[in-house]
Amino acid sequence: MKLEVLSCSQRGERMPSSPIRTLQGAAESAKKRGIHVYHLNIGQPDIATPQAILQGFTRFNENVLEYSPSNGIPTLREAISGYFSRRRIAVHPDDIAVTVGGSEALLFSLAAVCDPGDEIIVPEPFYANYLGFATMLSVKVVPLPTIIDTGFHLPDRHFIEKYVTEKTRAILFSSPGNPTGTVFSKKELIDLAEIASRSGIYIIADEVYREFVYDLDTEFVSVLEFAEMTDHIIVTDSISKRFSSCGARIGCIISKNRAFMQVVEKFAQARLSPPTVGQVAAEAGYRMDPSYFEPIRREYRKRRDAVAEGLAFIPGAKFRVPEGAFYFMARLPLTDTQIFCRFLLTDFDYQGKTVMLAPGAGFYSTPGLGTDEVRIAYILEVKKLSEAMNIIRHGVQAYHKLTG
Amino acid sequence: MKLEVLSCSQRGERMPSSPIRTLQGAAESAKKRGIHVYHLNIGQPDIATPQAILQGFTRFNENVLEYSPSNGIPTLREAISGYFSRRRIAVHPDDIAVTVGGSEALLFSLAAVCDPGDEIIVPEPFYANYLGFATMLSVKVVPLPTIIDTGFHLPDRHFIEKYVTEKTRAILFSSPGNPTGTVFSKKELIDLAEIASRSGIYIIADEVYREFVYDLDTEFVSVLEFAEMTDHIIVTDSISKRFSSCGARIGCIISKNRAFMQVVEKFAQARLSPPTVGQVAAEAGYRMDPSYFEPIRREYRKRRDAVAEGLAFIPGAKFRVPEGAFYFMARLPLTDTQIFCRFLLTDFDYQGKTVMLAPGAGFYSTPGLGTDEVRIAYILEVKKLSEAMNIIRHGVQAYHKLTG
Numbered sequence: 167m168k169l170e171v172l173s174c175s176q177r178g179e180r181m182p183s184s185p186i187r188t189l190q191g192a193a194e195s196a197k198k199r200g201i202h203v204y205h206l207n208i209g210q211p212d213i214a215t216p217q218a219i220l221q222g223f224t225r226f227n228e229n230v231l232e233y234s235p236s237n238g239i240p241t242l243r244e245a246i247s248g249y250f251s252r253r254r255i256a257v258h259p260d261d262i263a264v265t266v267g268g269s270e271a272l273l274f275s276l277a278a279v280c281d282p283g284d285e286i287i288v289p290e291p292f293y294a295n296y297l298g299f300a301t302m303l304s305v306k307v308v309p310l311p312t313i314i315d316t317g318f319h320l321p322d323r324h325f326i327e328k329y330v331t332e333k334t335r336a337i338l339f340s341s342p343g344n345p346t347g348t349v350f351s352k353k354e355l356i357d358l359a360e361i362a363s364r365s366g367i368y369i370i371a372d373e374v375y376r377e378f379v380y381d382l383d384t385e386f387v388s389v390l391e392f393a394e395m396t397d398h399i400i401v402t403d404s405i406s407k408r409f410s411s412c413g414a415r416i417g418c419i420i421s422k423n424r425a426f427m428q429v430v431e432k433f434a435q436a437r438l439s440p441p442t443v444g445q446v447a448a449e450a451g452y453r454m455d456p457s458y459f460e461p462i463r464r465e466y467r468k469r470r471d472a473v474a475e476g477l478a479f480i481p482g483a484k485f486r487v488p489e490g491a492f493y494f495m496a497r498l499p500l501t502d503t504q505i506f507c508r509f510l511l512t513d514f515d516y517q518g519k520t521v522m523l524a525p526g527a528g529f530y531s532t533p534g535l536g537t538d539e540v541r542i543a544y545i546l547e548v549k550k551l552s553e554a555m556n557i558i559r560h561g562v563q564a565y566h567k568l569t570g
Numbered sequence: 571m572k573l574e575v576l577s578c579s580q581r582g583e584r585m586p587s588s589p590i591r592t593l594q595g596a597a598e599s600a601k602k603r604g605i606h607v608y609h610l611n612i613g614q615p616d617i618a619t620p621q622a623i624l625q626g627f628t629r630f631n632e633n634v635l636e637y638s639p640s641n642g643i644p645t646l647r648e649a650i651s652g653y654f655s656r657r658r659i660a661v662h663p664d665d666i667a668v669t670v671g672g673s674e675a676l677l678f679s680l681a682a683v684c685d686p687g688d689e690i691i692v693p694e695p696f697y698a699n700y701l702g703f704a705t706m707l708s709v710k711v712v713p714l715p716t717i718i719d720t721g722f723h724l725p726d727r728h729f730i731e732k733y734v735t736e737k738t739r740a741i742l743f744s745s746p747g748n749p750t751g752t753v754f755s756k757k758e759l760i761d762l763a764e765i766a767s768r769s770g771i772y773i774i775a776d777e778v779y780r781e782f783v784y785d786l787d788t789e790f791v792s793v794l795e796f797a798e799m800t801d802h803i804i805v806t807d808s809i810s811k812r813f814s815s816c817g818a819r820i821g822c823i824i825s826k827n828r829a830f831m832q833v834v835e836k837f838a839q840a841r842l843s844p845p846t847v848g849q850v851a852a853e854a855g856y857r858m859d860p861s862y863f864e865p866i867r868r869e870y871r872k873r874r875d876a877v878a879e880g881l882a883f884i885p886g887a888k889f890r891v892p893e894g895a896f897y898f899m900a901r902l903p904l905t906d907t908q909i910f911c912r913f914l915l916t917d918f919d920y921q922g923k924t925v926m927l928a929p930g931a932g933f934y935s936t937p938g939l940g941t942d943e944v945r946i947a948y949i950l951e952v953k954k955l956s957e958a959m960n961i962i963r964h965g966v967q968a969y970h971k972l973t974g
Contacts, residue, residue, distance in 0.1 A: 172770060172801050175739075178682045178833035184640075184840070215635045223847050226627045231619045231817040233810075236588075266670050266819065269841035278582045282686035282708050298840030304686050304708065335579075366576060397576050406637075413635040413846025415670065415819075429582035436588070436702030437673035441845045442817025443627050 181301050184294065184528075192511035193522050202519040203511070204554040206542050209344065209492065213410040213462060218454060222447025233439035237431050238264025238418070242445045245452035246403075246418060252456055255390045261422050263430045264440050264448075268374050268404030268417040273299045275400050275419055276336075278429040279368050280305040285333040286370075289320060291495060291529035291536055293344045293372070308334070309531050314497055314539070317486040318346035323357040330365045336400075337362060340372035342379060342386070345529045345541040346495045347470075347488020349379055352387045359389070362398045368426075374404040374417075375491040377459045380467040384489040396422035407492075409451040414444040466492055469544040469551055476555020477542075480562055494542040495526065498562060503527070503540045506565055513568075516560045519553070585705050588698065588932075596915035597926050606923040607915070608958040610946050613748065613896065617814040617866060622858060626851025637843035641835050642668025642822070646849045649856035650807075650822060656860055659794045665826050667834045668844050668852075672778050672808030672821040677703045679804050679823055680740075682833040683772050684709040689737040690774075693724060695899060695933035695940055697748045697776070712738070713935050718901055718943070721890040722750035727761040734769045740804075741766060744776035746783060746790070749933045749945040750899045751874075751892020753783055756791045763793070766802045772830075778808040778821075779895040781863045784871040788893040800826035811896075813855040818848040870896055873948040873955055880959020881946075884966055898946040899930065902966060907931070907944045910969055917972075920964045923957070 243259035250257040265271040282304035290309035341350040404417035482499025504525040526539025647663035654661040669675040686708035694713035745754040808821035886903025908929040930943025
């Protein structure tokens with residue numbers, strides 16, 4: 167018996183901090199100094215939550231707030247099935263397991279297909295929490311490089327195949343993408359599907375932004391449409407962005423692979439139940455008419471275009487107008503956006519206002535990449551966004567003056 | 571490139587099914603045959619959820635259902651601190667991270683202290699989902715035997731110490747216990763604390779049943795009272811049973827170990843937020859006066875005594891009246907309670923009614939143990955409980971007649 171210093175687990179130590187929240191302290195200090203901070207750093211939409219969903223909470227009328235079934239309330243699973251049916255995608259309620267947000271959908275999916283030391287291929291830059299969930303499960307993220315010059319679209323199929331090893335269990339991606347806004351084409355998805363089929367690996371497609379596609383010539387294709395290889399296909403979904411219901415914590419896993427879904431159900435049973443009232447609310451959301459999204463898409467499109475216009479006025483900035491989601495991954499004429507983003511909060515304001523951005527490096531696991539990029543979330547109304555973009559322009563000028 | 575059959579992960583395959591829900595199909599069939607089924611198999615209380623908590627849902631009045639801070643709404647963390655303060659335990663809001671139920675509190679705690687292959691010692695029988703979370707994280711559960719003859723109290727300290735290896739990271743237990751109802755004495759907890767201190771391991775105490783202690787001569791001691799070894803102490807908590815709010819999915823982790831809490835916060839950031847409205851509701855619960863529990867304790871005490879009386883009328887049944895929680899782990903005069911519990915649902919009724927119980931083996935990870943035990947949850951009113959116990963007595967008789 168010996169006296170030891172207590173340590174945490176290696177996975178705990180390796181666990182990444184959130185790149186989105188890392189500057190929160192500096193933002194709070196700026197606010198205390200009386201400076202108004204526009205938050206373009208987080209994906210928390212400002213769109214009003216639909217009344218139908220809010221009423222799911224306010225009309226809750228049971229005596230006992232009970233657990234729901236582990237894989238979700240049956241009528242919610244039917245409503246999700248109906249949502250996809252209206253989009254001409256056949257998903258049976260038994261193909262759906264309700265989860266605590268898209269977060270738990272990702273955690274369960276990775277745990278169901280990967281053991282410690284296994285690898286997942288993830289196009290980089292990627293949603294930072296993919297690395298978080300993988301680290302929690304001792305799974306290795308193998309980044310697949312994509313670059314701003316090609317709009318963060320996928321490289322050639324033969325290039326991707328070189329990343330597949332004996333340890334590879336899945337390719338994980340989001341489309342429309344966070345942080346890139348990129349929507350993968352049908353051709354790109356078919357390439358991934360062929361790789362998955364040949365290599366005996368899974369495709370885990372995070373489709374939480376599926377409704378947020380802005381141009382008529384951009385076709386959103388769901389991997390759920392690939393009927394001939396359903397055993398390989400796992401989709402993670404969430405109501406957080408779709409119905410502006412981040413705080414409900416309702417998502418789901420969709421797959422027609424029975425063995426996989428049985429494993430997911432065992433994970434789901436262990437944690438007993440997703441939030442009960444949130445599921446009642448989510449059901450109302452999934453039952454809404456698709457026309458609900460039309461004005462929202464128009465609004466986001468205007469915002470996207472406002473950010474593009476703002477970026478065009480920053481000399482040396484590089485970007486491509488993204489097809490979907492509500493993010494730009496833009497290159498700024500700077501060597502270290504981590505320092506710049508902090509500067510905006512600690513040593514700069516323009517007429518009493520400044521902007522909080524997410525430094526790009528947090529969306530890469532390859533050291534040194536993304537250091538001249540920022541993620542801009544367009545989750546404010548156009549007028550505020552345009553003002554924020556103008557503030558960024560002045561911020562870049564001020565930073566250049568300061569650093570020579 | 572080769573064509574492969576897609577497999578799931580080993581941890582997914584090894585993941586245990588819920589012993590509580592395993593007979594659900596047989597119960598549904600019984601109901602379809604018109605038989606009334608008393609559910610003593612699950613820990614879903616029938617106690618009305620406090621109005622203050624339900625109003626937290628129905629009065630929610632924001633335009634946008636936003637994420638909360640990852641570690642919980644500050645006023646909820648203050649309310650939890652106040653709850654402990656009223657019980658003369660000093661817990662600072664910074665020592666608290668709000669989680670998605672006690673389930674996530676357990677998952678995060680295990681992930682923060684254990685890597686794949688590490689071991690946790692768990693007094694057996696134990697809450698079945700401990701094994702689930704450990705399996706999900708590729709952590710090994712090392713069962714520490716406790717037996718019905720000593721009321722499932724802990725063995726001698728030197729006996730326990732033999733279970734500590736180089737891979738041991740924590741001792742995990744619930745007190746008051748699920749499935750045993752056993753409340754560990756101060757002496758037992760001091761023994762565990764000394765082992766933890768000497769061996770450099772953590773104590774993870776699941777105190778979700780802390781309010782459910784029924785006798786004046788039973789003192790509930792929280793490990794949070796062990797001020798001299800706070801670095802070793804982790805408590806997992808939940809409002810599910812305490813405030814009859816299972817469906818809210820709100821729990822928390824409490825620890826004064828800063829390094830541990832920082833790792834927990836990284837896990838919490840990855841999944842973004844616990845349910846927002848559920849936290850508003852939970853806050854109302856934690857602010858209630860301790861007198862709220864008095865009639866509830868009286869009610870559960872009556873129920874406990876009704877189960878004890880019912881068991882006393884079953885010849886050959888063995889049990890000890892448990893000190894807390896709302897479970898009995900009882901031995902029946904049978905060799906296989908898995909078969910008996912199924913029999914109750916498929917081939918038996920007494921005046922059109924039967925009972926669903928949880929077979930004991932599901933609460934043991936040691937093969938062959940608990941096969942003559944059942945867990946009885948006393949979550950129905952006394953009259954129904956007494957009737958259910960009478961049905962079990964007739965069921966045992968009928969089963970004996972059938973099996974000779």
